[in-house]
Amino acid sequence: MAAAAALGGLGLGLLRARLRLAAAAAATSAALCRTGHRTPPLRGGVAAAAALPSAGRSYGSQAKEEEELRVRYLDDEHKGIVVLGLNRSHAKNALSKNLVKMISKAVDALKSDKKVRTVVFRSEVPGIFCAGADLKERAKMHSSEVSSFVSRARATINELANLPVPTIAAIDGTALGGGLELALACDIRVAASSAKMGLVETKLAIIPGAGGTQRLPRTIGVSLAKELIFSARIVDGEEAKSIGLISHVVEQNEAGDAAYRRALALAREFLPQGPVAMRVAKLAINQGMEVDLVTGLAIEEACYAQTIPTKDRIEGLLAFKEKRPPRYKGE
Ligand SMILES: *[C@@H]1O[C@H](CO)[C@@H](O)[C@H](O)[C@H]1NC(C)=O
Numbered sequence: 001m002a003a004a005a006a007l008g009g010l011g012l013g014l015l016r017a018r019l020r021l022a023a024a025a026a027a028t029s030a031a032l033c034r035t036g037h038r039t040p041p042l043r044g045g046v047a048a049a050a051a052l053p054s055a056g057r058s059y060g061s062q063a064k065e066e067e068e069l070r071v072r073y074l075d076d077e078h079k080g081i082v083v084l085g086l087n088r089s090h091a092k093n094a095l096s097k098n099l100v101k102m103i104s105k106a107v108d109a110l111k112s113d114k115k116v117r118t119v120v121f122r123s124e125v126p127g128i129f130c131a132g133a134d135l136k137e138r139a140k141m142h143s144s145e146v147s148s149f150v151s152r153a154r155a156t157i158n159e160l161a162n163l164p165v166p167t168i169a170a171i172d173g174t175a176l177g178g179g180l181e182l183a184l185a186c187d188i189r190v191a192a193s194s195a196k197m198g199l200v201e202t203k204l205a206i207i208p209g210a211g212g213t214q215r216l217p218r219t220i221g222v223s224l225a226k227e228l229i230f231s232a233r234i235v236d237g238e239e240a241k242s243i244g245l246i247s248h249v250v251e252q253n254e255a256g257d258a259a260y261r262r263a264l265a266l267a268r269e270f271l272p273q274g275p276v277a278m279r280v281a282k283l284a285i286n287q288g289m290e291v292d293l294v295t296g297l298a299i300e301e302a303c304y305a306q307t308i309p310t311k312d313r314i315e316g317l318l319a320f321k322e323k324r325p326p327r328y329k330g331e
Contacts, residue, residue, distance in 0.1 A: 069102035070124055073115075080117030081267045082110060087124040092131035095153060095178045099134075103182075104156040110163060114330045117275060118267040119163060121186055122170040126256045129169075129195065132177025135204075150209045153178060157210045161185035162286070164279040166270050170263035171195045171246070172256055176234070181208060184215040187282065189245065190262045191237040192252040197245065198234035218289070220244045274312045275330035280304075 070085035084106055086093040093099070110116050123129045133153070138146060160167065160182070169175075169183035171191035180197050183189050191197065199212045207213060208229065217225035220243050227233070241249040248266075250258040270278065284303040288296035307313050311331040319326035 065098045066102070068096075068099050069106055071106050078264065078268065078271075080115065080271050081120060081264065082113075082116050082118075083120045083122060085122050085124040086130055089125040089128075091134055091136070092128045092174070093123055093125055093179065094131045094134035094136075095182075096134040096137050097149060097152075100149075100153050100156050104152075104159065107156065107159045107163060110165075111159070114275070116165055117273075117278070118165055118270045119167045120170055120260070120263045120267055121160075121167060121182065122257075122260045122263070123173060125173070127173040129171045129173050129175035130179025130182060131174060132179050132200070154210045157182055157185045161211070161215075164282065165275075166267070166278065166282065168263040168266055170257075170260040171197065171237075172252070172259040176200055177208065177212075178210050181210040181212045181215065184219060185211060188247050188263075188266065189240075190248045190250065190259045190266065191240055191246045192256075192259045193237035193249050194252045195237045195240075195259065196234050197236075197240050198232065199229055200232045200234065202229055203232040216245075272325070274307075274310075274316050274326070274328050276310045276312045276328075277307055277316075280306055 068086070068088040070083075070087050072083045072085065074081045074083060084103070086099070088094065088096070088099055110119060133150075138149075141149065157178075166188070167186040169186035169189045171183055171189060172195060173192070174196045175183050175191075176196070176198055177200055180199055183197075199208045199216060201208050201212070208216075213225075213229065216228065219225075220228075224243050228235070235243070235245065237246065237249040240246045248262055250262045252258045253261070280303045284300050288299050291299070312326075312328050315328060316326050
């Protein structure tokens, strides 16, 4: 809005500037909506790791590094759900340079895959979601390397937040620092009551660097976010639910995947919806939350207009008239 104020001053000028901004935002939304289909989609059941050049090797650290993120396309009644599973057990899923790179590649591939309807982010490691940044690796980095690594992590988490489909973080174990920042970039968080969550960086004399200072207050409110960050507090699932950090809390089960199961149930509720409408709705909400209501409504108007000419909308209305389930194609 600083730009709007500079442009228009008060009154009508400001309003015009706002509308210009809204139009610009809407144009961006339209552009974002259309960016969807550049890179070839990943095929069903194939891990992203397998699509990478050196995946043929079954030896050495390279092959192992590619197993640090498991990408699964689910089938049957879960078709359309893609599960990203952190799998770096020896380091409690700590975000290393490699793991960030793997997440970035996976997110990049998902961005343009029209078959994807919902993404679930989980951990394949029992009791741990993600312990945050890899501080052992960090200790060996030069300070100039640290800031470029953190901006890479921040950019990757941002890309995750901007995925055009719904994203759900299933937190079955500890999520600290960058791990919680990753979860905060998802649209919805579900956690086991035993899971421990916190942004503990202030204890290490630094601040959350991958979106935590921005996404936490937007999620739970300014005052509570400050309290959590100032105290470096770690909360369990019940407390996380009571402050609105997560949407659902579940009792952990024997397999240790109760949050994942809850996330899948949620994802299944999203599957029957019109894919274009889902993408546009997410975009309208994400962009609208960052601006004033008048601008937000202009963004909504622009987004709504994008759904009018779609085949999905015509199919949806026809299916309603004919009292049958719609057959959406994401067009
Ligand atoms: C997870 O990582 C381990 C090595 O730590 C590997 O043996 C296993 O195959 C990986 N799992 C998946 C599903 O990629």
